[in-house]
Amino acid sequence: DIQLTQSPFFLSASVGDRVTITCRASQGISIYLAWFQQKPGKAPKLLIYAASTLQSGVPSRFSGSGSGTEFTLTISSLQPEDFATYYCLQLNSYPLTFGGGTKVEIK
């Protein structure tokens, strides 16, 4: 199974900060990676797919990069509505696996 290691586990940041979350795969997964945002009590929301493609309707302050085993999600200027937990998901092979999540909280 492919393991995804997300870091950091927890991130405290201020509105306007640039934030970067990393997801490392235990083996190469090409660009078959997606990023999700989840708020308490809500379903995950797709932000980025194919490692770097922005989902329709998602603000352009979100961006993704990487291929192979290392990926990043960047929020260029953190907004109040961005405080949430973020997950990466590999879709290269079954079983699909998620990263452990990164909780972004207000400093």
Add this chain to the structure above:
Amino acid sequence: EVQLVESGGGLVQPGGSLRLSCAASGFTFTSYGMSWVRQAPGKGLEWVSVISASGDSTYYADSVKGRFTISRGSSKNTLYLQMNSLRAEDTAVYYCAKAYYYGSGTYYDYWGQGTLVTVSS
């Protein structure tokens, strides 16, 4: 508008069974694969199972293989998850998700609101 509505969750005793449903609308159900993903209370997301658009192909997480069965009813636009031999560790919110095809990849663009399954005596 795409809508996915899960139902069928509830309280069940260890060793019991439950069938979850996911009613789909707003898209051609028979053209898209579907997955179930769960989230234990206070924990991260865990993929459970996937079924192809045709229903011919299925995969399961090791944690549920042999106990859970995914299926789809094309005439009713409904996805199912039959859960048998339930354990306390199956307690979670269960989400259904619709596949989205891009290039040679499959991603998940729409998710239901989830249904809570609690396994406890």
